[in-house]
Amino acid sequence: xxxxxxxxxxxxxxxxxxxxxxxxxxxxxxxxxxxxxxxxxxxxxxxxxxxxxxxxxxxxxxxxxxxxxxxxxxxxxxxxxxxxxxxxxxxxxxxxxxxxxxxxxxxxxxxxxxx
Amino acid sequence: xxxxxxxxxxxxxxxxxxxxxxxxxxxxxxxxxxxxxxxxxxxxxxxxxxxxxxxxxxxxxxxxxxxxxxxxxxxxxxxxxxxxxxxxxxxxxxxxxxxxxxxxxxxxxxxxxxx
Numbered sequence: 001x002x003x004x005x006x007x008x009x010x011x012x013x014x015x016x017x018x019x020x021x022x023x024x025x026x027x028x029x030x031x032x033x034x035x036x037x038x039x040x041x042x043x044x045x046x047x048x049x050x051x052x053x054x055x056x057x058x059x060x061x062x063x064x065x066x067x068x069x070x071x072x073x074x075x076x077x078x079x080x081x082x083x084x085x086x087x088x089x090x091x092x093x094x095x096x097x098x099x100x101x102x103x104x105x106x107x108x109x110x111x112x113x114x115x
Numbered sequence: 116x117x118x119x120x121x122x123x124x125x126x127x128x129x130x131x132x133x134x135x136x137x138x139x140x141x142x143x144x145x146x147x148x149x150x151x152x153x154x155x156x157x158x159x160x161x162x163x164x165x166x167x168x169x170x171x172x173x174x175x176x177x178x179x180x181x182x183x184x185x186x187x188x189x190x191x192x193x194x195x196x197x198x199x200x201x202x203x204x205x206x207x208x209x210x211x212x213x214x215x216x217x218x219x220x221x222x223x224x225x226x227x228x229x230x
Contacts, residue, residue: 032217043119043206043221090158094217100165101146101212103219105158 002027002093006106014114019063019078021109023091026072033074034092034103035065044090050074061085086113117141119222121207127228133195136225139188140209148219149182149192150206158206164190165212197229 007022025031032051036044048059055067061084065076074091088110092103120139128134140147148163162172164184172182179198184190194201204226208219 034218036221041226043223044208044219045221046218049218098217099212100163100170101210101217101219102148102160102163102171103217107157 002031002095002104004091004093004104004106006089006091006109008109009107010110010112012112012114013081015083016080019076019081019085019111021076021089021091021111023065023074023076023106024072025074025091025093027093027095029095032094033065033067034094035059035063035074035076036090036092036105037061038088038090038108040087047076047089081111081113083113083115086111119207119209119220121205121222121225123225124223125226125228127230128197129230130198131196132229133193134197134201134227134229136192136205136207136227138190138192138207138222140190140207141220142188144209144211144220145187146210146212147184147190148208148210149190150208151203152206152224153203161192194227197227199229202227202229 003026005024034049035047038044048057050067058064063078088108090108091106094103122137146165149161151159161174162182167184182192204224206224208221210219
């Protein structure tokens with residue numbers, strides 16, 4: 001079975017500073033990895049996904065994530081935070097052998113951006 | 116594409132009443148997922164369907180909860196009778212599991228308040 005651990009339930013960053021959200025996964029088979037963002041009072045929206053092509057994945061709104069197999073990590077970064085990045089971020093994992101498309105979500109990280 | 120559609124967006128009801136939440140998945144998707152999100156428990160997978168067949172309902176909290184998917188374009192989640200602890204945001208998500216990467220697309224959610 002696969003699982004995801006997000007380090008830090010809350011992260012506070014200054015506007016213009018680096019955003020770094022940590023995600024570690026556990027999977028016995030090659031994983032698919034996702035980052036979703038949830039803005040207040042909205043559903044989850046896909047930011048980016050790793051599907052075994054390039055290990056550095058670029059997503060929407062200037063976010064990117066790097067898949068590191070040796071570290072079983074898929075950390076999310078953005079060089080310069082914007083006030084509009086305030087949201088909750090979820091890391092999720094799936095595997096190619098899962099026929100049903102089930103995702104295992106992390107507990108989420110709430111990002112606060114301060115002026 | 117209209118995305119995943121959920122109705123109603125908000126529901127306020129009294130304890131003991133029946134509540135029905137509705138979901139229309141993205142056309143062509145063959146998997147559908149119902150989630151519940153609360154501050155205390157985070158994002159929980161309740162039940163999921165593949166090709167209209169329920170695959171795993173182990174996340175359904177009690178027998179008061181039931182879900183159906185009579186066809187590929189419609190699903191319902193019913194709570195009967197409702198209780199205050201059922202207050203949460205309920206999300207529906209859909210995906211296509213047939214050579215893609217299990218990316219799920221979420222609806223905007225139904226915010227349920229049980230008084």
